[in-house]
Amino acid sequence: QVQLVESGGGLVQAGGSLRLSCRLSGRAVSSFGMGWFRHTPGKEREFVAAMNWIGGRTYYADSVKGRFTISRDNAKNTVYLQMNSLKPEDTAVYYCAVQGSGSYYLPTSYDYWGQGTQVTVSS
Numbered sequence: 001q002v003q004l005v006e007s008g009g010g011l012v013q014a015g016g017s018l019r020l021s022c023r024l025s026g027r028a029v030s031s032f033g034m035g036w037f038r039h040t041p042g043k044e045r046e047f048v049a050a051m052n053w054i055g056g057r058t059y060y061a062d063s064v065k066g067r068f069t070i071s072r073d074n075a076k077n078t079v080y081l082q083m084n085s086l087k088p089e090d091t092a093v094y095y096c097a098v099q100g101s102g103s104y105y106l107p108t109s110y111d112y113w114g115q116g117t118q119v120t121v122s123s
Helices: none
Strands: 003-007 010-013 018-025 034-039 046-051 058-060 068-073 078-083 092-099 110-113 117-122
Touching: 003 092, 003 110, 018 034, 018 092, 018 117, 034 068, 034 078, 046 068, 046 078, 046 092, 058 068, 078 092
Parallel strands: 010 117
Antiparallel strands: 003 018, 018 078, 034 046, 034 092, 046 058, 068 078, 092 110, 092 117
16 A cells, blocks of 8 residues: 655745655655645645656755755655755645656646645745
8 A cells, every 4th residue: 555644835925945754655755656735725736856767866846946855865755855945836735646647747747645735835
């Protein structure tokens, strides 16, 4: 059974940093593409960052490029999202997911999802 458990969300002031963690069980993070998405009420789920399983190539939404970094620790079977220089518009519930097939930036390309962790950035 595949399970993803996110942690690390919270309340932070604008300009601050947070690191989200996503621990995967039932699959190896080194064998699948992994992605982070975020969702705010009234909007569609938005792609944030992804890492493919071949070579660990990374991809980022333009809105977070240069501020967020996706990484993984194969030994801990965990994927991370380091978020720096946070802005109020980064406020959302953040989800990690295991990619199945399809484009890395589409939610429909992901087969398994975590429960989400709330990130709130105050101005």
